[in-house]
Amino acid sequence: xxxxxxxxxxxxxxxxxxxxxxxxxxxxxxxxxxxxxxxxxxxxxxxxxxxxxxxxxxxxxxxxxxxxxxxxxxxxxxxxxxxxxxxxxxxxxxxxxxxxxxxxxxxxxxxxxxxxxxxxxxxxxxxxxxxxxxxxxxxxxxxxxxxxxxxxxxxxxxxxxxxxxxxxxxxxxxxxxxxxxxxxxxxxxxxxxxxxxxxxxxxxxxxxxxxxxxxxxxxxxxxxxxxxxxxxxxxxxxxxxxxxxxxxxxxxxxxxxxxxxxxxxxxxxxxxxxxxxxxxxxxxxxxxxxxxxxxxxxxxxxxxxxxxxxxxxxxxxxxxxxxxxxxxxxxxxxxxxxxxxxxxxxxxxxxxxxxxxxxxxxxxxxxxxxxxxxxxxxxxxxxxxxxxxxxxxxxxxxxxxxxxxxxxxxxxxxxxxxxxxxxxxxxxxxxxxxxxxxx
Ligand code: NAD
Numbered sequence: 001x002x003x004x005x006x007x008x009x010x011x012x013x014x015x016x017x018x019x020x021x022x023x024x025x026x027x028x029x030x031x032x033x034x035x036x037x038x039x040x041x042x043x044x045x046x047x048x049x050x051x052x053x054x055x056x057x058x059x060x061x062x063x064x065x066x067x068x069x070x071x072x073x074x075x076x077x078x079x080x081x082x083x084x085x086x087x088x089x090x091x092x093x094x095x096x097x098x099x100x101x102x103x104x105x106x107x108x109x110x111x112x113x114x115x116x117x118x119x120x121x122x123x124x125x126x127x128x129x130x131x132x133x134x135x136x137x138x139x140x141x142x143x144x145x146x147x148x149x150x151x152x153x154x155x156x157x158x159x160x161x162x163x164x165x166x167x168x169x170x171x172x173x174x175x176x177x178x179x180x181x182x183x184x185x186x187x188x189x190x191x192x193x194x195x196x197x198x199x200x201x202x203x204x205x206x207x208x209x210x211x212x213x214x215x216x217x218x219x220x221x222x223x224x225x226x227x228x229x230x231x232x233x234x235x236x237x238x239x240x241x242x243x244x245x246x247x248x249x250x251x252x253x254x255x256x257x258x259x260x261x262x263x264x265x266x267x268x269x270x271x272x273x274x275x276x277x278x279x280x281x282x283x284x285x286x287x288x289x290x291x292x293x294x295x296x297x298x299x300x301x302x303x304x305x306x307x308x309x310x311x312x313x314x315x316x317x318x319x320x321x322x323x324x325x326x327x328x329x330x331x332x333x334x335x336x337x338x339x340x341x342x343x344x345x346x347x348x349x350x351x352x353x354x355x356x357x358x359x360x361x362x363x364x365x366x367x368x369x370x371x372x373x374x375x376x377x378x379x380x381x382x383x384x385x386x387x388x389x390x391x392x393x394x395x396x397x398x399x400x401x402x403x404x405x406x407x408x409x410x411x412x413x414x415x416x417x418x419x420x421x422x423x424x425x426x427x428x429x430x431x432x433x434x435x436x437x438x439x
Contacts, residue, residue: 027344028320030109036345038112041421044412051429054437058108059092059126060084064154066132068146080132080151082158082166085111088431091162092128093118093369095169095198096151096176098144102131113340113362114369116424121366121401123373126428128164130155136171148176152183159184161194161380167372168198178203194379197372206375208390209368214248214316215391216367217338218256219398220359221249221312224334227357227406228311232257236310238332240264241317242291245338245365247282249314254278258312262305265291266317269305272297307331315342322347330356337361343417352415360417362424363405370397 026032035056042052066078081104084092094114097107107129115127132151136144158164168177177196181203184195193204201207208215225235237253237260239246250260259275270276270291277296284294292299306313306321309331315321316338322330327343327350335351336359337343343351343358351358371394378384385393409419 027323027346029105030319030341031105033341033345034109034112037348037417037421038425040418041425044414044418045422045425045429047425047429051432054432055086055425055428056112058083058085058111059087060158061104061108062155062158063104064151066147066150066154068143068150070143071140078132078134078147078151080130080154081107082128082130082155082164083107083111084126084128084158084164086115086126086428087163088428088435089119089126090124091126091160092164093123093125093167093197093372094128094130095167096130096132096172096180097170098132098134098136098147098172098176099170100133100135102133107131110340115428116421117362117366117369118373119424119427120362120405120420121370121373121397122404122427123370123397125165125369125373128166129169130166131169144176145179148179149183152180153187156184156187159195161192161376165194165372165376166196167369174198174200174205194376197375199375204375204379206371206378206390207385207387208394209371209375210244211248211252212371212390212394213245213338213365213368214250215252215394216370216398217245217249217314217316217336217364218252219367219395220364220402221253221258221314221334221336222256223399223402224312224336224357224359228333230311233259235259235312236261236308237312237314238262238264238305238308238310239314239316240306240321241315241339242281242285243316245368246314246316249316249338250278251282261310262300262308263291264302264305264317266302268292269300269302270294270297271300271305271308312336314338318342320344322351324350327351327354330354333357334359337364340365348415348417358416359402360405360420363401363416363420366401367394367398370394 062082064080111127111129118125177199180196185191199205235258237258239250262271307329312334313332314336319341322343324346327347334357405420408423
């Protein structure tokens with residue numbers, strides 16, 4: 001059932017630190033990106049080689065083949081994965097994504113990211129991730145339900161509130177989590193809401209979860225501004241991706257007084273030097289299906305929009321947006337990484353040379369997993385908090401995470417991303433040392 005992955009070889013030490021000319025495919029490879037950051041942080045910590053081996057190797061990987069009857073009576077077999085990178089600090093935690101191009105390597109990389117993110121947020125979880133190779137765009141709701149239920153049944157022994165807690169990710173949502181929770185509960189003959197997070201409110205979901213990642217970005221932005229002596233009213237923000245993370249961050253940041261001067265989507269960008277009316281822009285998109293043609297701003301080229309002068313650039317769409325090709329042209333002071341992996345390892349070096357203050361993804365977008373943790377706590381308590389309590393506790397944890405990363409950056413003389421990884425590696429390694437190796 002379990003397989004140990006081969007430790008990725010190939011990139012030279014110089015390349016792994018992002019200083020050298022990585023081949024383009026290597027630059028975009030998520031596992032190599034995770035390795036590059038890991039190597040840099042482990043090196044700066046002077047971490048023991050053996051401990052490094054433990055930390056870079058996933059604890060468990062499961063591949064399942066999911067036979068499902070389609071609506072037209074044909075049988076199809078889908079491939080699904082669940083990887084638990086680490087359970088050193090607590091049960092594994094991480095989303096499940098449905099996409100035609102999911103690979104085990106990608107799931108593996110994302111599961112290690114979850115370990116580091118949970119450690120930076122200082123929540124008692126390890127890291128996990130799951131995926132099913134399928135195209136939700138061509139599947140009916142009932143086909144999706146059957147895939148979800150059979151996938152859940154096939155990974156049943158792997159997951160559980162004390163073992164591994166899945167959540168939504170790309171192309172999965174509250175409904176998929178409700179099916180997973182129900183399948184797990186039916187097999188165990190007891191309703192177990194804490195087995196997944198990101199559930200509907202009526203099934204043990206948490207207030208504030210939907211807004212949590214965007215809210216976390218806003219909190220991190222406010223903390224970053226303090227380092228520059230800037231007020232939100234003096235702060236121009238460019239947001240890429242107007243979905244759950246970017247859309248919510250834009251709403252909350254606009255409410256806090258930031259000037260959202262540009263929003264970039266896959267089909268265009270809209271600009272207003274005086275600040276966009278985000279509520280009106282959302283309404284416009286709801287009506288027309290696009291942010292373009294908005295009366296409260298002017299359309300502009302989406303690539304050029306990324307290079308607009310601004311105080312905060314918030315990439316909140318997808319991975320590999322800030323690369324060795326785009327980073328030299330950025331004109332932001334703060335790069336707030338709402339998306340997972342928006343910046344490649346070689347781009348890190350360029351940003352450092354340009355003096356861009358990076359709030360790395362494992363810190364900036366940790367609001368989501370933090371409120372997922374709150375959801376799990378509330379499910380286990382059977383007592384649900386008000387939205388205000390959720391938001392206050394989220395603020396407290398985001399600020400604490402931000403301060404810890406800044407302290408590491410200062411104490412070790414490193415950039416913020418390396419500091420975040422050093423903090424995470426330190427915390428996970430400490431847990432492993434305390435627990436010892438069971439043999
Ligand atoms: P989403 O699908 O709700 O939103 C993404 C948005 O980006 C969509 O509106 C999409 O049209 C747009 N987009 C896609 N490609 C684009 C491109 N090339 N240029 C501009 N816009 C583009 O997804 P989301 O949940 O907001 O997630 C966004 C990112 O944040 C992902 O990297 C995700 O892994 C990460 N993230 C999400 C959460 C969460 O709680 N949702 C938590 C942590 C990290």
